Amino acid sequence: MSRYRASRRLPVIATLLVGLMLTIMPLPESAESFRPDWMALLIIFWAMQLPRTWSIGTAWVIGIVLDVSYGTLLGQHALALCVLAFITVRFHLLMRVFPLSQLSATVFALLALYQFLLFWINGVAGVTAQAVDYWGPVIAGTLVWPFLYMFLSGVRYRTHAGA
Amino acid sequence: MVASRGNNSNPARIPALGIRVIVLMLVSILLMYFDHRQNHLDTVRKAIGVAVYPLQLIVDAPVRFWEWLGESTTSRNELQLEVGRLKAERLLTNARLQRLTALEAENARLRALLDARTRVRDEVRVAEIMAVDANPYEHNLVIDIGSRDGVYDGQAIVDADGVVGQVISTGVMTAQAVLISDTDHALPVEVNRNGLRTIAVGTGEIDQLDLPFLPNNADIQTGDLLVTSGLGGAFPAGYPVAVVDQVTRLPQEPFADVTATPSAALDQVREVMLIWSAPTDEEQ
Numbered sequence: 001m002s003r004y005r006a007s008r009r010l011p012v013i014a015t016l017l018v019g020l021m022l023t024i025m026p027l028p029e030s031a032e033s034f035r036p037d038w039m040a041l042l043i044i045f046w047a048m049q050l051p052r053t054w055s056i057g058t059a060w061v062i063g064i065v066l067d068v069s070y071g072t073l074l075g076q077h078a079l080a081l082c083v084l085a086f087i088t089v090r091f092h093l094l095m096r097v098f099p100l101s102q103l104s105a106t107v108f109a110l111l112a113l114y115q116f117l118l119f120w121i122n123g124v125a126g127v128t129a130q131a132v133d134y135w136g137p138v139i140a141g142t143l144v145w146p147f148l149y150m151f152l153s154g155v156r157y158r159t160h161a162g163a
Numbered sequence: 164m165v166a167s168r169g170n171n172s173n174p175a176r177i178p179a180l181g182i183r184v185i186v187l188m189l190v191s192i193l194l195m196y197f198d199h200r201q202n203h204l205d206t207v208r209k210a211i212g213v214a215v216y217p218l219q220l221i222v223d224a225p226v227r228f229w230e231w232l233g234e235s236t237t238s239r240n241e242l243q244l245e246v247g248r249l250k251a252e253r254l255l256t257n258a259r260l261q262r263l264t265a266l267e268a269e270n271a272r273l274r275a276l277l278d279a280r281t282r283v284r285d286e287v288r289v290a291e292i293m294a295v296d297a298n299p300y301e302h303n304l305v306i307d308i309g310s311r312d313g314v315y316d317g318q319a320i321v322d323a324d325g326v327v328g329q330v331i332s333t334g335v336m337t338a339q340a341v342l343i344s345d346t347d348h349a350l351p352v353e354v355n356r357n358g359l360r361t362i363a364v365g366t367g368e369i370d371q372l373d374l375p376f377l378p379n380n381a382d383i384q385t386g387d388l389l390v391t392s393g394l395g396g397a398f399p400a401g402y403p404v405a406v407v408d409q410v411t412r413l414p415q416e417p418f419a420d421v422t423a424t425p426s427a428a429l430d431q432v433r434e435v436m437l438i439w440s441a442p443t444d445e446e447q
């Protein structure tokens with residue numbers, strides 16, 4: 001079994017921190033509904049690339065942090081991210097050989113599932129929101145994905161993150 | 164399952180994946196249940212909130228730096244103009260305040276005559292809004308003071324022009340507030356002109372409120388000022404909320420279609436005031 005050194009985890013942690021900052025960064029009112037789910041995208045990428053180190057547990061912790069900074073129900077984003085990470089890890093070998101177009105389609109489906117879970121929990125808890133608040137992030141996230149993928153691959157191989 | 168040996172970073176099987184995900188999902192559901200039903204998890208929330216606070220500060224920093232830069236590079240000329248303007252404004256406000264003091268004294272006298280309790284003046288404190296975006300499903304904002312400064316859940320927030328919202332969750336150093344334009348927010352108001360009481364509900368649009376419970380024959384017209392009625396207990400009475408901008412009466416509908424524009428510029432405020440009012444002073 002390979003041993004992971006702390007320095008190899010740093011790049012991943014750095015991307016997660018930047019992602020969290022992008023998540024809580026203020027946007028103009030009109031663009032707010034189209035903020036990509038940065039944390040979901042990052043979880044998909046890292047769970048796909050390094051499923052042994054960064055998978056369900058990481059996703060859950062990040063979800064709790066998101067819940068606290070959003071003020072949503074504690075466990076809502078944790079649950080949704082957990083499911084997302086599980087599916088990604090389950091199919092990570094398949095997803096790695098997908099061409100980028102097919103991978104983007106998969107990411108679209110995953111993001112839609114993520115938003116559906118959030119929508120479902122919101123419904124149970126009695127939180128109402130407009131449809132654009134759910135679809136906006138899915139569309140924006142899918143559009144951002146190819147660029148994020150190339151950027152993160154660069155980060156990964158340049159820093160030998162977690163390898 | 165295909166096992167790709169010889170490449171350690173490509174494990175085909177992750178051990179105990181299913182069990183882990185089920186356990187974590189159950190934990191999440193339990194957390195949600197307890198969070199929704201009771202407020203047992205407030206301390207957990209606050210503890211994690213302290214950990215997120217530095218990140219919020221970092222995100223907030225560029226905006227603050229930009230403002231500081233703008234302030235420190237304004238020319239002397241502009242500053243003098245600004246000072247002149249502020250002095251004139253202060254003079255006007257002071258003049259109005261003098262009348263207010265007299266009116267307050269008169270009000271207290273009349274109330275004494277009527278045997279009603281006198282209203283205690285509300286304590287206020289200025290808070291700055293952090294340039295941090297929170298919940299995507301709600302219109303809300305984060306302010307830079309929290310339970311350390313005595314902020315409590317349900318506290319009313321106003322700006323110079325009117326009611327902004329109320330605190331929904333308090334961290335140690337920050338607090339989250341929901342705006343009155345949020346779809347889940349309803350505010351007891353009364354028409355300043357005639358005291359007609361109703362409820363203003365958020366629409367999800369930042370510049371619009373809805374008054375859904377007014378019958379067709381209600382005495383309301385465009386331009387009416389709505390103020391807080393103080394009935395809900397959360398907001399002290401008498402703060403301006405919105406101005407009615409449209410009244411549509413449809414004979415076949417039981418209720419009139421009335422919308423109003425919030426007096427406070429909800430998406431432009433940078434500084435707000437938090438109000439401490441003792442709930443016992445709310446008479447009625």
